[in-house]
Amino acid sequence: MPEKLSDGERGPLQAELEHLRQEHRDLDAAIDALLHLGTVDQLQIQRLKKRKLSLRDRVAFIEDQLTPDIIA
Known part of the structure; x- marks a missing residue:
């Protein structure tokens, strides 16, 4: 991956990141709902x-791609 992403590269990555985070939250809610039903598959x-x-x-x-590496 290049050292610095251009704005054109960052935008799609940030959109995908938000989509993935939402899907992760949705799965968490679905799992909780299934566990509270009683009949658990x-x-x-x-x-x-x-x-x-x-x-x-x-x-x-x-997130690693969007966050620049900091050399300590």
Whole structure:
């Protein structure tokens, strides 16, 4: 990745980041709702949690790209 991103590169990354964060929040709410229902489909919850972890990894990757490296 280049040292400094242009505004044209930052915009789409920031939009994707916000989209991923929203999807992560939505999955969290869905998991909570399923857990509070009583009849819990463990396989479905496991899949949602796996997707949530995948989103978290992608969010961290994009945040690393948007945040400049600071040499200490």
